[in-house]
Amino acid sequence: MSVPTEQKVWILANPPAAELLPDTFSLETRPLPDLQEGDVLIQVEYLSNDPAQRGWMQKDVDPKRLYVPPVYKGDAIRATGIARVLKSKSAKYPEGSRVTGSFAWYDYAVVNESKITGAAIELPNKPYASLSVFGMTSVTAYQGIFDVLDVKPEHTVIVSGAAGAVGSTAVQFAKNVIGAKRVVGIAGGAAKCAWVKQLGADECVDYKDPNFAANLKAALNGEFADRVFENVGGDVLNATLPLVKRFGKIAFCGMISAYNGENPNVSNLFEIITNRITLQGFIVIDFLGKWASAVQNVAGWIKEGKVAIDDVETVVSATIEDVPEKYKLLFTGSNRGKLVTALVAKTSSL
Known part of the structure; x- marks a missing residue:
């Protein structure tokens, strides 16, 4: 193929205050700069879709309250991705390398090697493994289950968002790796719930x-939860708080019910006082020093059959023009497990 000289890139046109709208993003065509020392020209193959991206682009967000810089109006929409190196002036990443790193919603780009995390990890028939079982998804679940919650075999654990990317992995760590006494997932719909049970x-x-609240209580078999891995917030959290054991602990990983500007009220906060419940939020970037060891452990559990690798992602194909629409699937419950976008070339119509 000829070397591209321009890129198509999605920018933030109108920072959203609530749900994402057709005019939230704008697709631009820009020339690609010449490579400087340490640069590579990449073609993006896969993009990670993460709820956290929605928080980065929120209208009027205070940058001092974010853990990474926000995406400002006119900025490219950041995303973790997997790309192939087409041209290189980097000693680390020669032409033909497949790499993962902090990229954006674009088809091609010239990036410095400092933006690259490393070589992409592949599994048979799973070239996007660096975005799922060996990526931020697994490391986030690892941090929450092992470090923040310190789940033990004698614990009863609730995992909300259990059919999502992080939640489905947290279920497996708690039950299949640690052997927690009882693990109860929360998901949307009978099919997703059946899948969560298949995971362990x-x-x-x-x-x-x-009858969700009553059903959740019944699922605990007359006990209270020692640990909660919270991904949702809102009504789900309202139903969960009265079921947490005295001196129990909740790890707040996400709050997808509020990412589109909604603010569901939490009505049971007094439970935290009366039952001395510990709440702790956490972000995976606080765990960078343990990232490699976490991935190594996950690889071992995959070999032992304790962590599934088959059918644990929703991979959707899209041209660069359709990337925002695929991202929005996160907020409609359309994905099971990790949502990955596979970039494909636009075919010309005759």
Whole structure:
């Protein structure tokens, strides 16, 4: 193929205050700069879709309250991705290398080697493994289950968002690796709940069921939860708080119910006082020093059959023009496990 001289890149046109709208993003065509020493020309193959990206682009967000710089109006939409090196002036990453790193919603780019995390990890029939089982998804679940919650075999654990990328992995770590006494997942719909149980959960409760709160209580078999891995917030958290054991602990990993500007009220905060519950938020970037060892451990558990690698992602193909629409699937419950976008070339119509 000829070497590209321009890129198509999605920028933030109108920072959203609530849900993402058609005019939130704008697709631009820009010339690619010449390579300088240490630069590589990449073609993006896969993009990670993460709820956290939504927080980075929020309208009027105070940058002092974010853990990474926000995406400002006119900025490219940042995303972790996997790319192939087409041209290189880097001693680390020669032409033909497949790499992962902090990229953006674009098809081609010239990036410095400092933006590259390392070589992409591949598994048979899973060229995007660096974005799922060996990526931020697994490391986040690892940090929450082992470091923040310190789950033990005698614990009863609730995992909300259990059919999502992080939640589904947290279920497996808690039950299949640690052997927690009881692991109860929360997911949306019977099909997703059945899948969560296939991953190892003792029970999974459908939050869409009108009797959700009562069903969640029943799933605990008359006990209270020692540990909660929280990904959702809102009504799910309201139903969970009265079921946490005295001196129990909740790890707040995400709050997808509020990412589109919604602010569901939490009505059971007094439970935290009366039952002396510990709440701790955490961000995976606080765990960078243990990242390599976490990935190494996950690889071992995969070999032992304790962590699944088959059918644990939703991979959607898209041209660069369709990337925002695929990202929005995160907020409609359309994905099961990690949502990955595979970039494909646009075919010309005859």
